[in-house]
Amino acid sequence: MGYRLEINEEYGVVQLTNPQNYNRYNMKLFESVLLLILRILYDEKRRELSTTEEVIVNVGDIHEKFLSLKIREKMIDKTTFRNAISTLKRFQIIEILDTSLTEEESRIIIFDSILMAVRVEDIKAAYEKLEIYKRGGKNSEETDE
Incomplete structure (x- = not known):
């Protein structure tokens, strides 16, 4: 099957790769942006924990990192956020611990599989x-002129 x-x-x-x-x-x-943010948070939290502990972040951590990266002026709407979280859950990159993702304190486990999904x-x-x-879609050659 390849x-x-x-x-x-x-x-x-x-x-499993193809x-x-x-x-x-x-x-x-x-x-993609959320996956990258989760990988950054995973690395930050992993440094604080022993190797056997699970990496757990909350929705507020994700929002804070998103805004600190200055990708957009404001956070993405709740529906888009929930759909993206569901996609990552389906691929077994994360697990949602709390029922509501609208609360800043809602917790999410980031599995070690994120290391395979987003490599260095x-x-x-x-x-x-x-x-x-962030530059509006222009590549570096266009902005240098």
Whole structure:
């Protein structure tokens, strides 16, 4: 079938990949931004915890990081946020601990699988795309002129 099984024993994560790029999910912009924010929060929280503890963030942490990155003036609407969270839950990157995502204190577990979904080299590429997005879609060659 063309699938490859990748096992990361260090993090206890198994990933099924397709080198031919079939059956890929194309994320919406906010889903990608949220995934990147969750990876940043994962790294920050992981440094504070022992390796056996789960990484738990709250919705307020996500909103704060989103606004601090200055991607937009205000946070994305609740429906878009909820849909993006549901997508990441479906791919087993996160788990929602509280029933309501409208509360700032609602908790979300970030699984170690985020390390396979967003690798270090992906973070750099995403950061470059975010910079282009913040400049209004112009690439660096256009802005240098």
